[in-house]
Amino acid sequence: MIPKKLQNWKPEKGFPFKCGLEIHTQLLTKHKLFSQSVNVPNCAPNANTSFFDLAFPGTFPKLNPEALLLALKAAAALDASISTTSSFDRKHYFYFDQPLGYQITQRFRPLARGGHLQLSKDYDDVLSDKLINIEQLQLEQDTAKLNYDDYDSLVSIDLNRANVPLIELVTKPDFENLLQVRAFIKKYLGLVSHLGICSGDLENGAMRCDVNVSVAGGDRVEVKNLSSTSEVMAAAAYEYKRQVAQLKESIPVEQETRSWTGTKTVRTRSKEDAVDYRYVPDTELPFVHLDPSIADLIRAQLPEFPETVVRRLRNAPYGLEKKYAKFLVESPLHLEYYYKLHSIIVGEHKQPSKVVNNWFVHELLGAFNKLGLSPDFTMLPAEKYAALILLVQNKEVTSTSAKLLLLAMLQPSEEIAEMSVEEMVDHYKLRNAAEAETGDLKTAVEEICKEIIEENQDAVEKIKAGKHLSIKFLVGIAMRTTQGKVDPKLFDETFKNLIYNE
Ligand SMILES: Nc1ncnc2c1ncn2[C@@H]1O[C@H](COP(=O)(O)OP(=O)(O)OP(=O)(O)O)[C@@H](O)[C@H]1O
Numbered sequence: 001m002i003p004k005k006l007q008n009w010k011p012e013k014g015f016p017f018k019c020g021l022e023i024h025t026q027l028l029t030k031h032k033l034f035s036q037s038v039n040v041p042n043c044a045p046n047a048n049t050s051f052f053d054l055a056f057p058g059t060f061p062k063l064n065p066e067a068l069l070l071a072l073k074a075a076a077a078l079d080a081s082i083s084t085t086s087s088f089d090r091k092h093y094f095y096f097d098q099p100l101g102y103q104i105t106q107r108f109r110p111l112a113r114g115g116h117l118q119l120s121k122d123y124d125d126v127l128s129d130k131l132i133n134i135e136q137l138q139l140e141q142d143t144a145k146l147n148y149d150d151y152d153s154l155v156s157i158d159l160n161r162a163n164v165p166l167i168e169l170v171t172k173p174d175f176e177n178l179l180q181v182r183a184f185i186k187k188y189l190g191l192v193s194h195l196g197i198c199s200g201d202l203e204n205g206a207m208r209c210d211v212n213v214s215v216a217g218g219d220r221v222e223v224k225n226l227s228s229t230s231e232v233m234a235a236a237a238y239e240y241k242r243q244v245a246q247l248k249e250s251i252p253v254e255q256e257t258r259s260w261t262g263t264k265t266v267r268t269r270s271k272e273d274a275v276d277y278r279y280v281p282d283t284e285l286p287f288v289h290l291d292p293s294i295a296d297l298i299r300a301q302l303p304e305f306p307e308t309v310v311r312r313l314r315n316a317p318y319g320l321e322k323k324y325a326k327f328l329v330e331s332p333l334h335l336e337y338y339y340k341l342h343s344i345i346v347g348e349h350k351q352p353s354k355v356v357n358n359w360f361v362h363e364l365l366g367a368f369n370k371l372g373l374s375p376d377f378t379m380l381p382a383e384k385y386a387a388l389i390l391l392v393q394n395k396e397v398t399s400t401s402a403k404l405l406l407l408a409m410l411q412p413s414e415e416i417a418e419m420s421v422e423e424m425v426d427h428y429k430l431r432n433a434a435e436a437e438t439g440d441l442k443t444a445v446e447e448i449c450k451e452i453i454e455e456n457q458d459a460v461e462k463i464k465a466g467k468h469l470s471i472k473f474l475v476g477i478a479m480r481t482t483q484g485k486v487d488p489k490l491f492d493e494t495f496k497n498l499i500y501n502e
């Protein structure tokens, strides 16, 4: 879906928009880039650190091959040409987030150059097909995280992030409008998450982006350190508008670096006071020599790309909407969960696909949403959820009861955490009344309906006078009385019978 604000965004006539991205993504490795410390988000500050991460004298970097492999996968997926020889350089600057005094990156011989990502009209949210070319892809270290405490005027340094492996992807300045920028970031993040290269977890800073904007052939302005797609969009839109306004006043735009405050971009430094990073080769790290056959070997091992999987999920036997199919391919775990649910309910139990889709998309994702949780399927194994869905399909519990059970399963008390679905149904006394003799049920339902009709003569008069929808009001009372244990359709039919056929 294209947000309304962007739908009509077009560069002004005579002021073409030109933009290039630098996207830094954290790699999903077990260990850090040049040390043995673990790479795990959300740990106690400074828990994941080693002497090297803290830049103790006498420590040496050692390249983690897992990071190299993940970066190579990204390069292969983007059809970039992998360098048979790459090397590491030191980019010097002094700041609290960088205890070494320099960042180890790949300036002169990056891991890969070239490559592209195709944005297509029928898959991505763009108005026409567009090929975005890649300049290069390199490995580098992340910096420590600075936590600002405005209240105490304190800055605390968390070195857990220092030396976490990143890939920096630099695109060519090929973007001609904001929709393309947005679609590219989403597609790239989708791709690296799907391939298990990056967590895609933006809330934990898994991506940081620099956006470069120029107008009508002018110099580029770089806005640094944006941490979400919407921040990139807002900063690029603001920067475009600012530059156009300046050009209209005949003031040329000069090359500079700016930062985003949340509402506008502000100058950090101009070209004149550009930092001299004093790049030098890192002599402690050997060159990375790769066999020329490596690109083909890695490409052959890549799983299917998100676009292929999405196409399959949209067709029979799955028939998922594009939006949800895209959500599933964002994470191998989500996809695995859906396939499992599908194979139990449709494969083994021959229920229609739309049952799985409805319970997965509307109920399960909806329940996570209702509880304010981001989807975490480890909380409810697919086998257990399938058992619940099948109870509804077999009319042993009503769907209303099943929805309540689902909410309970996603926030289990100690008492119910270990229970099977069957045990939970009995524990909450939710076994469907329909289980009883059909005759008994019918009489019981009729009795309840009669009682409700007695007590709600006003509503009954209105229904008779033509306000047929008021039946829903009566059904609501009946459902509350029976705590959702009876199929509302049965109440609906019984009320209609009793009221219209009297
Ligand atoms: N005329 C232009 N208009 C908009 N973007 C441009 C233009 N020329 C280059 N760019 C973009 O600027 C970016 C340059 O990134 P690169 O990493 O090569 O250099 P840098 O920004 O100087 O280095 P650093 O990594 O230190 O920020 C690329 O994304 C490129 O597409």
Ligand SMILES: [Mg+2]
Binding pocket: 022, 168, 170
């Ligand atoms: Mg860069």
Ligand SMILES: [Mg+2]
Binding pocket: 022, 210, 222
């Ligand atoms: Mg840059």
